[in-house]
Amino acid sequence: MTVFHRNEQRGDLPETLQGGVLAIGNFDGVHRGHQAVLSRALEIASDRKIPSLVLTFEPHPRTIFTPDKPVFRITPAPLKAQILEKMGFNAVLEYPFDRTFAGRSAEEFIQSVLIDWIDAKEIVTGFDFHFGKGREGGPAYLLAAGGRHGFGVSLIDAFRDENTDVISSSRIRSLISEGDMVETAGLLGYRYTVQSPVIHGQKLGRTLGFPTANMALPVDVQLKAGIYAVRFRLEDGRVFDGVSSFGYRPTVTDHGAALLETMLFDFSGDLYGQTCSVSFFGFLRPEMKFDGLEPLVEQMNRDVEEARALLSGVKPLGSIDQAIAF
Ligand SMILES: Cc1cc2nc3c(=O)[nH]c(=O)nc-3n(C[C@H](O)[C@H](O)[C@H](O)COP(=O)(O)O)c2cc1C
Numbered sequence: 001m002t003v004f005h006r007n008e009q010r011g012d013l014p015e016t017l018q019g020g021v022l023a024i025g026n027f028d029g030v031h032r033g034h035q036a037v038l039s040r041a042l043e044i045a046s047d048r049k050i051p052s053l054v055l056t057f058e059p060h061p062r063t064i065f066t067p068d069k070p071v072f073r074i075t076p077a078p079l080k081a082q083i084l085e086k087m088g089f090n091a092v093l094e095y096p097f098d099r100t101f102a103g104r105s106a107e108e109f110i111q112s113v114l115i116d117w118i119d120a121k122e123i124v125t126g127f128d129f130h131f132g133k134g135r136e137g138g139p140a141y142l143l144a145a146g147g148r149h150g151f152g153v154s155l156i157d158a159f160r161d162e163n164t165d166v167i168s169s170s171r172i173r174s175l176i177s178e179g180d181m182v183e184t185a186g187l188l189g190y191r192y193t194v195q196s197p198v199i200h201g202q203k204l205g206r207t208l209g210f211p212t213a214n215m216a217l218p219v220d221v222q223l224k225a226g227i228y229a230v231r232f233r234l235e236d237g238r239v240f241d242g243v244s245s246f247g248y249r250p251t252v253t254d255h256g257a258a259l260l261e262t263m264l265f266d267f268s269g270d271l272y273g274q275t276c277s278v279s280f281f282g283f284l285r286p287e288m289k290f291d292g293l294e295p296l297v298e299q300m301n302r303d304v305e306e307a308r309a310l311l312s313g314v315k316p317l318g319s320i321d322q323a324i325a326f
């Protein structure tokens with residue numbers, strides 16, 4: 001089996017990965033609509049026995065065009081790479097995106113990236129993908145370029161959910177900001193997941209009988225503050241059920257940045273420094289300000305019971321969910 005290749009800085013592309021099928025897009029969230037595009041690329045790769053690659057852009061182009069409004073990334077690059085690897089791709093190419101790159105013509109992009117660097121034989125993308133200076137390159141342009149350069153082009157139509165709404169990253173971002181983890185999972189095809197190193201907190205949790213693994217999430221994350229039923233994955237792959245609190249902890253502090261704190265069930269050990277992931281299965285309640293630690297602890301005990309009950313019956317939604325949250 002070949003090792004998954006993550007190319008973060010337009011480094012040399014191994015020859016074994018040239019001449020493949022290339023899915024192009026930002027794919028933030030790798031949601032079910034993205035998965036339709038990506039599955040088509042995997043099918044072509046398997047039929048033609050050529051490598052399968054994904055070309056994406058880092059940072060997210062919108063961060064370059066509107067720097068004062070950083071995009072809330074559903075899947076930061078490392079998690080996206082993991083999901084693509086689990087799906088069966090051979091490589092992800094995270095192309096450094098800046099204004100100079102954005103200012104290149106569509107033809108320059110095709111020649112220097114798709115032909116000279118990757119030697120792509122097949123391109124798969126969504127029906128609305130545009131590229132090159134001022135978005136001059138669209139589906140028709142890409143089809144014509146394929147004719148000239150000799151690569152195949154597959155354009156995948158917008159994927160709709162059961163209610164015939166188009167699945168989009170922005171719709172999912174707003175569901176996450178409302179704490180709607182069930183609907184979010186339905187559109188992603190897997191449970192919303194964050195990854196971060198476990199950091200030191202105030203060491204109060206253990207004295208309350210609730211040790212919590214603390215994580216700082218990227219500032220752009222717009223997860224609703226509150227208490228969630230979760231599954232927690234350690235670096236070694238072990239997974240524990242747990243309950244998380246995300247927010248500002250008004251009972252003990254009333255300032256500072258939002259923190260994600262997770263109490264793992266049936267676990268004891270040291271987690272500091274490990275990069276762990278938390279997958280969200282359900283929203284239990286908003287964060288509240290209690291009059292002292294005693295009522296807080298009583299409520300935390302009820303949260304634990306509720307989370308245990310919610311998690312007792314959960315099943316993987318598919319292979320991506322199985323790989324990251326189970
Ligand atoms: C299940 C759970 C629910 C929580 N709910 C609240 C809450 O509603 N309000 C609040 O101020 N803090 C809440 N917290 C945060 C606690 O105040 C925090 O875990 C405690 O202060 C320990 O902090 P430390 O990890 O820095 O030692 C919750 C924590 C957990 C694990």
Ligand SMILES: Nc1ncnc2c1ncn2[C@@H]1O[C@H](COP(=O)(O)OP(=O)(O)O)[C@@H](O)[C@H]1O
Binds near residue numbers: 203206210269270272
């Ligand atoms: N069941 C558990 N759930 C969460 N963390 C645990 C658990 N058992 C042990 N730990 C360890 O204890 C630490 C949390 O203890 P705590 O007193 O809350 O300290 P901190 O304030 O640094 O988070 C975690 O980071 C982890 O290393």
